[in-house]
Amino acid sequence: MSRRDMLRLAGIGVGGLLLGAGGVGGLLAAEAEAPSKAGAVSRDDLVPYYGQHQAGIATPPQDFIVFAAMDLTTSSLADVRELFQAWTEAAAAMAAGEMLGEKNTTLNVPPSDTGEAAGLTPSRTTITFGIGASFFDSRFGLASKRPQSFQDLPAFGGDELRPEWSGGDIGIQACANDLQIAFHAIRNLARIARGKAVLRWTQEGFQRTGGADPTGATPRNLLGFKDGTANPNTSDADLMKDVVWAQHADGAEWMTDGSYMVVRRIRMRVEVWDRSTLGDQEATFGRHRDSGAPLGGKREHDEVDLNKKDDKGNPVIPIDSHVALARGDGSIKILRRSYSYSSGMDTKTGQLDAGLLFVCYNRNLSKQFIPMQRRMGESDRLNEYIVHTGSAIFACFPGVSKGGYIGQTLF
């Protein structure tokens, strides 16, 4: 049976974007296990939890994220193991749209599920776990297992990092097409961790809701520009091995098929941006706002040609534009999975606290994210309009099959 036939059998078009990290086998297996909640669960609605990779990385982005960083309050590795076992079970249930624990009608104990997602469809929920660089300090005796490339990030130009949005022993990315479901996931995982770990920081994020753009075009960020055009093709397995998935050859065997996540809370100075001219804005991004095409181009996916010159011999795409610096010589790629955020106002400045919760995955921080961000931190024109207020990195484990638990390759 061909892949195409299997997809057809599963009721999904080949062009469908809903396979998730588990691939076809994982999907079919997960479907067989999925609850048949009164017919409410459509195949489109469920991202398989189990698979070679954790879901939520190569999975096409959902509409919402609630990100949480946690700190361990235990120094027992056995506790950590138990925590991840409980989390794995809970995350699998939530990805399937199930309530946590047994259905509870006993009045004299707290409910096993906080209930706000009761009756809702799975809504493409994914929950992705990683551990921070601080996890490899002396507490758990695992310092020798730290991957060589997994070091605290250096300071970058444009950083004004604040502790309340930085770091963490553990990072959890909960994504879903419903914000209430993503919130429910983080809240219940924090609840399960009681006595072993506490929340350090959280951040909600959104993209335009799927239904608001039936064409499925590239979403726009809060500066009004399309964001994510240049992302690598997640269905190209060789490219994903090259760009995203840690490999056996990389040295840290427990991370094979995992990926390194970077989270940056980037405030946009929207009030300043809104006073700048369209010409300045387009020169800053190196793209046309309306079409998303590189300057001088017509269509969003036109090639970014940094050698193109205008009549006077100047580059059509400024060399310090965002697209020019992000691209560089084209040799470095990362998988972006960012969300916009709006978190009320900064009471100090009276300006909106809104911007980008930048999330990316890559195979090797030292060779990918760090050199790219260094280049941009130094000279990106966009730096006039943004400030990095939070930062964290996490080593996201490989996926598990049913019966296993996230982190078992390390713990």
Add this chain to the structure above:
Amino acid sequence: MSRRDMLRLAGIGVGGLLLGAGGVGGLLAAEAEAPSKAGAVSRDDLVPYYGQHQAGIATPPQDFIVFAAMDLTTSSLADVRELFQAWTEAAAAMAAGEMLGEKNTTLNVPPSDTGEAAGLTPSRTTITFGIGASFFDSRFGLASKRPQSFQDLPAFGGDELRPEWSGGDIGIQACANDLQIAFHAIRNLARIARGKAVLRWTQEGFQRTGGADPTGATPRNLLGFKDGTANPNTSDADLMKDVVWAQHADGAEWMTDGSYMVVRRIRMRVEVWDRSTLGDQEATFGRHRDSGAPLGGKREHDEVDLNKKDDKGNPVIPIDSHVALARGDGSIKILRRSYSYSSGMDTKTGQLDAGLLFVCYNRNLSKQFIPMQRRMGESDRLNEYIVHTGSAIFACFPGVSKGGYIGQTLF
């Protein structure tokens, strides 16, 4: 032609919930004016902006809110008038899913629209304007126009109000089925106000996304209970006149067909709640968590019978439960239009800053919201688990027809 025929003509079932505040005539008129954006605008997707009442009050709740309170920096009534004229025009365009201003391809001026909602459908956007009690101080010479019932709220039990989430000369409720669109609305209205008004506080909120519950059941709040069951029927015009819309007889002619909005930012102590038993939780609300039925009942919409006694002669629904106190003798009604919120963490306590952005509309604060909230503030069992951190009231003007502007009855 009967109302049913008109509805049929408009392609909307009689059971449809999407009429919005403008009613059938308003809908048909607005449809005729609506942009035909490449066929992407469905009738379901647009709430008419013009009408007897402002949209966003009796309109069935959308999935998201961005609420903003603003303070005027001008003391010229002419400036205020100009501001509301510009806002009315902008709000009508945004409700129709249009970009603001002329399509701008001029490079040497700032764009007339910030762009992040470009290409998105209207997504049931409503934008509702009101003025705070502070508007009637000495600045604009309108103190004599202040409606008698429109006074600063008294202090209530359970209040721990903070200035950063309270008050405002102007309140704007932007709702849509897409959070990016609601954000876009507030951001652009603030931009248009530059030099005349500044943001004082903002708060984002959400409900479960429409698609996450195809059955359209009553949404649950972040304590896991259904919220909004007892709301008055917005299609009962007489009831709405009684409960929501200010009337000629109420004395402030400029508010006739308007309504008074109360906004309360209510933090839920979710960590404490999650440790309480199901029995405690149900006794606190006076409802069963699973079904939403009043205690002792079977179905969500079963009558709340406060006289029902158990075998021992105790009330089945505790007299200090939330439902008992909200209901009282049943004589006071308000129209609730609340959203859940999740705003990261309270860095002081390390707990989630999540809860309810309570929004309600009523015809007379002194006769409706104030006595109801006083009763609840004094003895509601729920007070152990919630704290009111923000509060504001706004007199929301009547609606306008095309060519008019919001506020013209007063300014």
